[in-house]
Amino acid sequence: xxxxxxxxxxxxxxxxxxxxxxxxxxxxxxxxxxxxxxxxxxxxxxxxxxxxxxxxxxxxxxxxxxxxxxxxxxxxxxxxxxxxxxxxxxxxxxxxxxxxxxxxxxxxxxxxxxxxxxxxxxxxxxxxxxxxxxxxxxxxxxxxxxxxxxxxxxxxxxxxxxxxxxxxxxxxxxxxxxxxxxxxxxxxxxxxxxxxxxxxxxxxxxxxxxxxxxxxxxxxxxxxxxxxxxxxxxxxxxxxxxxxxxxxxxxxxxxxxxxxxxxxxxxxxxxxxxxxxxxxxxxxxxxxxxxxxxxxxxxxxxxxxxxxxxxxxxxxxxxxxxx
Numbered sequence: 417x418x419x420x421x422x423x424x425x426x427x428x429x430x431x432x433x434x435x436x437x438x439x440x441x442x443x444x445x446x447x448x449x450x451x452x453x454x455x456x457x458x459x460x461x462x463x464x465x466x467x468x469x470x471x472x473x474x475x476x477x478x479x480x481x482x483x484x485x486x487x488x489x490x491x492x493x494x495x496x497x498x499x500x501x502x503x504x505x506x507x508x509x510x511x512x513x514x515x516x517x518x519x520x521x522x523x524x525x526x527x528x529x530x531x532x533x534x535x536x537x538x539x540x541x542x543x544x545x546x547x548x549x550x551x552x553x554x555x556x557x558x559x560x561x562x563x564x565x566x567x568x569x570x571x572x573x574x575x576x577x578x579x580x581x582x583x584x585x586x587x588x589x590x591x592x593x594x595x596x597x598x599x600x601x602x603x604x605x606x607x608x609x610x611x612x613x614x615x616x617x618x619x620x621x622x623x624x625x626x627x628x629x630x631x632x633x634x635x636x637x638x639x640x641x642x643x644x645x646x647x648x649x650x651x652x653x654x655x656x657x658x659x660x661x662x663x664x665x666x667x668x669x670x671x672x673x674x675x676x677x678x679x680x681x682x683x684x685x686x687x688x689x690x691x692x693x694x695x696x697x698x699x700x701x702x703x704x705x706x707x708x709x710x711x712x713x714x715x716x717x718x719x720x721x722x723x724x725x726x727x728x729x730x731x732x733x734x735x736x737x738x739x
Contacts, residue, residue: 420710423449423483425474425498426490427461430512435489435539436465438703444710451477474498478505485713488512492599493592496521503532510537510709514603515726517594519734522727529723537709537719538726540607544704547682547695551665552612554672554684561669563613568605568650570676572659578629588630596632597654598623599733605663605676607729609648611720613665615728617643621736627655638736 422439424431427450439447447467452458455472462470471477478486478501485508488498495516502509509529515538516522529536542548554560577585586592587600610616621638625631637651661675670686681692698704705721712719 419444419446420713421446421448421482421484422487423447423451423469423477423480423485424487424489425451425477426488426494426512427452427458428489431461431489433700435487435700435702435706436461438700438706439487440465441700442703442707442710444714445706449477449480449483475501478502478507483507485510491586491592492517492594496525499525499536500528503528503534503536506532506534508535508537508713510539510706511726512539513607513726513729514594514599514733515723515730518739519727519731522723522730526723526727535712535719536723536726537712538721538723539702539705540604540611540721540726540729541702541705542604542608542676543611543720544708545697545701546704547679547697548608550682550693550695551672551674555612555665559670559684559686560665560667560672563644563646563665563667565646565666566609566613566648566650567662567664567666568648568652569660569662570601570605571651571653571656573657574627574629574655578627578654585630588632590632593632594730595733595737596630596634598633598636598652598737601677602636602650602652603729603733605650606732607721607725608676609642610725610728610732613642613646614644615642616640616732619732619735621738623737633737636736640732640736 439445449469450462450467451471451474458470486502488511492514495511499509588596619640621636623633624635627634634655635653639649641647661677665672673683681694684691708719711717
């Protein structure tokens with residue numbers, strides 16, 4: 417096999433730039449089929465992105481003999497269903513984040529793929545972005561010494577869509593998204609900390625619905641303890657007066673400060689002074705991780721974002737949401 421031939425289930429907005437084109441541009445990869453329940457939209461996507469095949473039925477794409485691996489880019493409520501179908505067909509899976517509605521669904525997905533002997537990867541692409549690998553490099557090098565604690569402060573104003581409580585905003589519909597914006601956004605933040613600081617041992621949180629304008633939580637505060645002894649505290653609020661995105665990793669010799677969702681400079685602070693580093697993200701932000709997935713499928717290296725690591729992140733969120 418010279419290339420991994422991919423099929424996408426759910427070719428919505430996330431696949432237009434972030435991921436879809438990356439399957440064509442990644443070495444050893446090509447995109448051969450897409451699926452969307454609306455056949456006209458599936459055909460339109462295929463034509464615009466020069467994809468040979470399109471479907472309006474996921475099972476047809478999964479069982480297409482020309483599709484070697486499946487990328488599931490639907491909302492979380494259908495991640496488990498399509499993962500189990502792909503595993504039954506003997507095909508590797510790359511699934512969007514959050515991995516599923518809850519940790520129990522994640523466990524079922526992991527077990528199904530193990531039973532079928534197919535790999536399972538999760539689209540926590542910050543594990544492969546140069547910007548975040550620089551943070552990992554600073555931690556691993558010991559420049560900030562032994563990590564003691566982490567502070568996370570993330571808040572943003574309500575959007576017009578939130579105020580109108582538009583039911584089409586599935587990210588605040590728990591039965592579709594598994595929660596609200598906390599699940600959608602904080603999952604990236606928690607997963608990256610799992611990557612650079614080792615797994616979480618204990619977690620607790622206080623979710624709330626302060627605005628009552630949609631069924632999901634709009635604020636979460638909490639803390640968790642890593643197996644290494646590192647402690648973390650955080651607050652995520654989605655009805656504040658302005659935007660802030662700040663994570664501080666504090667050690668006994670220095671501190672790293674960074675934003676998770678923009679390209680503001682990474683800041684390294686030690687007794688020697690302050691260093692600021694700006695690293696731009698690639699045009700197709702998932703491409704570095706997709707390359708690692710393809711390399712893993714060819715046996716060249718191990719992808720750092722697996723079903724097991726995705727399960728850990730869902731478990732932490734479940735604990736913080738008290739479910």
